[in-house]
Amino acid sequence: MNRTRWLYSLGILLLFAAPLEVLARIKLTTLPVRERVEIQLDHPQIALVEEERIVPLVKGVNQVDFSWANTRIDPDTLVLRILPSPVEQPLEARVLSVSYPPNENALVWAVAASDSGAVRVRISYVLGGLSKDFHYRAVADRAEKTLNLAQLLRVNNNANEAYASAEFWAGVGERFSKPLGLSETKEVQLSRFAAVPVRKTYTIDPTAFGYLDRAKDQLNVPMHYVIKNAGGDLGREPLPAGKARIFQDDGQGGTAFLGEDRGAFTPPDDELKLYLGLARDIAVRRTVDRNDRQRIAGNLYRYDVTLKYEIENFKDTPATLDIIESVRQIRDQIRGDSGRDPEWQLGDGTLRDSDPEKSDADQLLFRVELPARPADGPAPKQIHTLRLTLNNEW
Amino acid sequence: MVNAMTSNKNLNRMAWLGCGLAMLLLPLALAASNLNLATVPERRTVQLTIYNSEDLTLVRESRVLSFKQGVNPLQFSWANTLIDPTSVELTFREPGAALQVLDTTFPHDRPQTLFWNVQSDADREATIEISYFTSGITWEADYLAIADPEEKTLRLESFVRVRNQSGEDYENAQVRLVVGTINLVEKIAELARLPVGRLDELKREEYRELRLKAGRQMMAPAPIMMAETAVAADMAAPKEIIKEGLSEYFIYTIEGTETVPNGWAKRLRSFEADEVPMTVEYRYRPREYGDPLVRLYLLRNDAASKLGGTPLPDGTIRVFRANGRDGLSYLTRQSLKYVPIGDKIELNLGPDPLVVFELVKRKVYRDNLWFQVRGGDLYHKLGESGLRLELDSRVAGWDEHTIYQQRIRNYGRQPIKAQIRREFPGDIVFRSRLNPSLHDFQTVQFEAEVPAGGKAELDYELIARTGYNQKQNRVELQAGEVSR
Numbered sequence: 079m080n081r082t083r084w085l086y087s088l089g090i091l092l093l094f095a096a097p098l099e100v101l102a103r104i105k106l107t108t109l110p111v112r113e114r115v116e117i118q119l120d121h122p123q124i125a126l127v128e129e130e131r132i133v134p135l136v137k138g139v140n141q142v143d144f145s146w147a148n149t150r151i152d153p154d155t156l157v158l159r160i161l162p163s164p165v166e167q168p169l170e171a172r173v174l175s176v177s178y179p180p181n182e183n184a185l186v187w188a189v190a191a192s193d194s195g196a197v198r199v200r201i202s203y204v205l206g207g208l209s210k211d212f213h214y215r216a217v218a219d220r221a222e223k224t225l226n227l228a229q230l231l232r233v234n235n236n237a238n239e240a241y242a243s244a245e246f247w248a249g250v251g252e253r254f255s256k257p258l259g260l261s262e263t264k265e266v267q268l269s270r271f272a273a274v275p276v277r278k279t280y281t282i283d284p285t286a287f288g289y290l291d292r293a294k295d296q297l298n299v300p301m302h303y304v305i306k307n308a309g310g311d312l313g314r315e316p317l318p319a320g321k322a323r324i325f326q327d328d329g330q331g332g333t334a335f336l337g338e339d340r341g342a343f344t345p346p347d348d349e350l351k352l353y354l355g356l357a358r359d360i361a362v363r364r365t366v367d368r369n370d371r372q373r374i375a376g377n378l379y380r381y382d383v384t385l386k387y388e389i390e391n392f393k394d395t396p397a398t399l400d401i402i403e404s405v406r407q408i409r410d411q412i413r414g415d416s417g418r419d420p421e422w423q424l425g426d427g428t429l430r431d432s433d434p435e436k437s438d439a440d441q442l443l444f445r446v447e448l449p450a451r452p453a454d455g456p457a458p459k460q461i462h463t464l465r466l467t468l469n470n471e472w
Numbered sequence: 473m474v475n476a477m478t479s480n481k482n483l484n485r486m487a488w489l490g491c492g493l494a495m496l497l498l499p500l501a502l503a504a505s506n507l508n509l510a511t512v513p514e515r516r517t518v519q520l521t522i523y524n525s526e527d528l529t530l531v532r533e534s535r536v537l538s539f540k541q542g543v544n545p546l547q548f549s550w551a552n553t554l555i556d557p558t559s560v561e562l563t564f565r566e567p568g569a570a571l572q573v574l575d576t577t578f579p580h581d582r583p584q585t586l587f588w589n590v591q592s593d594a595d596r597e598a599t600i601e602i603s604y605f606t607s608g609i610t611w612e613a614d615y616l617a618i619a620d621p622e623e624k625t626l627r628l629e630s631f632v633r634v635r636n637q638s639g640e641d642y643e644n645a646q647v648r649l650v651v652g653t654i655n656l657v658e659k660i661a662e663l664a665r666l667p668v669g670r671l672d673e674l675k676r677e678e679y680r681e682l683r684l685k686a687g688r689q690m691m692a693p694a695p696i697m698m699a700e701t702a703v704a705a706d707m708a709a710p711k712e713i714i715k716e717g718l719s720e721y722f723i724y725t726i727e728g729t730e731t732v733p734n735g736w737a738k739r740l741r742s743f744e745a746d747e748v749p750m751t752v753e754y755r756y757r758p759r760e761y762g763d764p765l766v767r768l769y770l771l772r773n774d775a776a777s778k779l780g781g782t783p784l785p786d787g788t789i790r791v792f793r794a795n796g797r798d799g800l801s802y803l804t805r806q807s808l809k810y811v812p813i814g815d816k817i818e819l820n821l822g823p824d825p826l827v828v829f830e831l832v833k834r835k836v837y838r839d840n841l842w843f844q845v846r847g848g849d850l851y852h853k854l855g856e857s858g859l860r861l862e863l864d865s866r867v868a869g870w871d872e873h874t875i876y877q878q879r880i881r882n883y884g885r886q887p888i889k890a891q892i893r894r895e896f897p898g899d900i901v902f903r904s905r906l907n908p909s910l911h912d913f914q915t916v917q918f919e920a921e922v923p924a925g926g927k928a929e930l931d932y933e934l935i936a937r938t939g940y941n942q943k944q945n946r947v948e949l950q951a952g953e954v955s956r
Contacts, residue, residue, distance in 0.1 A: 439836050469837070
C-alpha cells in the first residue's frame with residue numbers, strides 16, 4: 079500500500095496557466111511518467127538522481143508542480159533542465175521562477191513555452207538514503223602468484239523510493255541498468271580482472287603489529303597480499319576503497335578463505351596492500367642487544383643501540399621479510415621521550431641499506447631474504463642486527 | 473464598511489487577517505469612540521525593500537484618502553504582523569504642503585494601533601504614503617554552477633529567493649533587494665509585537681489549508697492570452713533584475729511586481745552566464761581550507777569572464793559537472809561570500825583522490841649547540857677550543873635542521889598546478905631551490921606543476937634556531953641545496 083502511494087507521490091503535476099477558478103478544476107491534467115532515470119553514484123557520499131520526463135506545455139506560462147513525500151530529496155539541490163527539442167518540433171521553453179509553498183515538500187516551476195507541445199526535462203536532485211559501497215572478491219591460485227579479482231558494487235536503497243529501471247554510474251566500471259526496489263540492496267559485478275600478479279609479503283613492525291609473545295620477545299609476522307593497480311585490465315581506473323575477501327584455490331575444485339581486509343583507495347599505478355592474517359611459520363625474536371650512553375658535553379649524550387633479530391623460516395618455500403622500525407619508538411624505549419625528533423645514523427650492523435622509498439627520518443624498512451627450510455633438517459636461524467647511533471640527546 | 477467586511481466568508485476574512493493592516497478615517501467628533509467609520513482605503517501600490525544582512529524590510533505603500541478641512545484623525549492598525557511600531561511613518565505625496573501630521577498617538581488600550589491627527593487646509597482627496605519596517609521577509613542569493621566535462625568553462629546561474637514569514641500577504645508588490653551589511657541597534661522582530669489571538673478562531677489545520685489554497689491562487693500566473701490576441705506577443709521571458717549601486721550597498725529591483733503570500737518563498741533568476749572561463753588549481757593552505765590539498769575552480773567576476781554586471785551577494789553555491797551525456801556529477805555545495813565586481817571567485821571542490829599529497833620528513837640533525845654554564849649568564853658553544861663542559865652545563869640553544877620532501881603524485885589524466893603555503897613559527901631559515909616567496913613573515917609559498925601520471929618531489933630544509941639561538945621570529949628564505 080505504501081509502495082503504491084509512493085509511486086504516485088513523487089509526481090509532476092501540471093497546472094496549466096489558467097484563471098484561478100479553472101485551476102482547481104483541472105488540477106490533475108496530466109501526470110507525466112518518468113521516461114528515464116539515472117542514478118549518479120560517482121560522488122563519495124552523495125547520490126544524485128536524474129529523471130527525465132516529457133512534460134506537455136501550452137503556449138504561455140505553465141505551472142509545473144513537483145512534490146514528494148516520505149523521501150529525503152534535498153530541495154535546495156533540485157535542478158530542472160529543459161533538454162533541446164528535436165529539430166522537427168522546435169519548442170522553446172524557459173524556467174521563469176520557482177515558488178515554494180509553506181509546509182509542503184513541493185515546489186512550483188513557472189515555465190514559459192513559445193508554443194504548445196511537449197518538452198523533455200531532466201530533473202536532478204540529491205537523494206538521501208541511497209548509498210553504495212564497493213567490495214572485492216579474489217581467488218588466488220595454488221602458488222599464490224596470481225589471483226582473479228572481482229570488483230562488486232552494492233547499492234543500498236533506504237530512500238523509500240523504488241525504481242522500475244535506472245541506469246547507475248558508480249564513477250568507475252561500466253554503466254548498468256537495473257531495477258531497484260524499496261529497501262532493496264542490489265549487488266552487481268562491475269569489473270573482473272583475471273590473473274592479476276600478486277606479491278605476498280611478510281612483515282615485522284613492532285609499532286603497528288606488536289608482539290606475538292612479549293615475554294619471549296617474539297613478534298607478530300603479518301602476511302599481506304600486494305596488488306599493483308597496473309597492467310592488463312588494471313590501471314585504467316582507480317580502485318575505490320572497499321572490503322576485500324581473499325580465497326585460495328584449494329586444489330580440490332573448491333576454495334578456502336584466507337582472510338579479509340579493508341582496501342584503501344588505490345589510484346592507477348599504486349599498490350593495494352591487504353593484511354590477511356598472521357604467518358606462524360616465520361618466527362622472529364627481537365631484542366635490544368646493546369644500549370651504551372656516552373656523554374659528549376654537559377648534559378648532552380650519544381647512545382649506541384643494537385637491535386638483534388633471530389629469524390627462522392619453517393616454511394618449505396623461501397620468503398622475503400620486511401623489517402620495519404620506528405627510530406623514535408626505539409629512542410623512547412631506551413631513554414624516554416625528549417619531545418625532539420631523534421637524530422640518528424645507521425651503524426655497521428647487518429641491516430645497513432634501508433629501502434629509500436619506504437624509509438624516512440623516523441621509519442626504516444629493510445628487506446631480508448629467508449631461504450626455505452631444508453627438506454631434511456631444521457630451519458636455519460638467521461641473525462640480523464640493526465645498529466643505531468642516536469646523537470645529540472639531552 | 474467594517475460591518476460589511478467582517479460579515480464576509482471565512483476565506484475573505486482570512487485574507488484580511490493576513491493583510492492585517494487597516495486604515496480608518498474617523499470623523500473628528502468621534503476620534504476616540506471608533507463607532508462610525510468613514511472608509512477603509514485600499515492599497516494602491518506597495519514596495520518592499522528587503523535587506524539580506526538583517527531581518528529587515530522597508531515597506532512603502534500608498535493609499536488614497538479623502539480629507540475634510542480641519543483636523544482629521546486617522547487610525548492605523550497592524551494586528552498579527554511583525555511591524556516595528558516605532559518605524560511607522562505617514563507622508564503625503566500630493567498635495568504635500570496642504571496636509572500636515574499634527575501628532576501621533578499610541579493608545580495604551582489598543583495594541584498594534586496608532587492614531588494620527590492630520591491637518592487639512594481644505595476638503596480634498598490626497599495620496600498618502602505609509603512606510604514602516606517589518607521583519608519576517610527575507611531574501612537570499614543562491615547559485616548554480618555547471619562545469620563543462622573538460623573543466624575549461626562553466627555555466628553560472630544566480631538566483632534570488634524571497635521568503636515571506638511576516639504574517640502579511642503582499643500582492644503585486646514591487647520588490648527591491650538590498651545587498652550589503654547595515655547597522656541596526658535593535659532587532660525589528662523584537663520591536664514588533666507578537667501576533668495575538670485572532671488566528672485561533674479557526675482550527676490550525678483549517679487555517680493552513682485555506683492559506684495554502686489562497687496562496688496557490690495568488691501564485692498562479694496571469695491568464696493565457698487567446699491565440700488571436702497572443703500572436704504578436706513573444707514568449708514570456710524571465711523577469712529582468714535591475715542592479716544599481718546605493719551608497720555602500722547594491723540594490724536589485726525585480727522587474728514588474730511580485731506576489732509573495734505569507735509562508736511562501738519565491739526564487740527568481742538574477743542572471744546567467746554561459747561559458748565562463750575558469751582554471752583548475754590545487755592549493756594547500758591549512759588556515760583557509762583545512763589540512764588536505766584541495767581542488768579549486770577559479771574564476772573572476774568581471775566582464776572578460778562574462779560576469780561583472782553586479783557583485784555576487786553572499787549565498788550558497790552548488791557545483792556540478794556535466795558528464796557529457798546530459799547528466800550531471802555532483803561536486804560540492806559551499807557558501808559563497810560577497811564577491812565585488814572584478815574580484816575572484818573560488819569554488820572549493822575538496823580533496824581529489826587522484827592526487828596524493830604527502831610530506832615526508834627525511835632527516836633531522838642538530839648543530840650550533842650552546843650551553844648555559846651552571847645556570848648563570850655564561851654561555852659556551854660546543855666545540856670551542858680549550859673548553860671543558862662539566863655535567864652542570866646544560867644545552868640552552870641549538871639549530872634544528874629538518875629536511876622535508878613534499879611529494880605530489882598526480883594519478884589524474886590532466887597536468888595540475890599546485891600551490892603550497894606552510895606556516896613556520898619561530899626563527900626559521902627556509903632553504904631550497906623551489907623559488908619560494910613569503911606570503912607573510914612566517915608563511916612560505918611555493919608552486920609546482922605535476923604532469924598527468926607524474927610526480928613532483930619538492931625538497932626543502934628548515935633550520936629552526938631554537939632556545940638561546942632564537943633571535944628573531946620570522947622566516948628567512950635562502951636559496952641553496954638541502955642537506956643529504
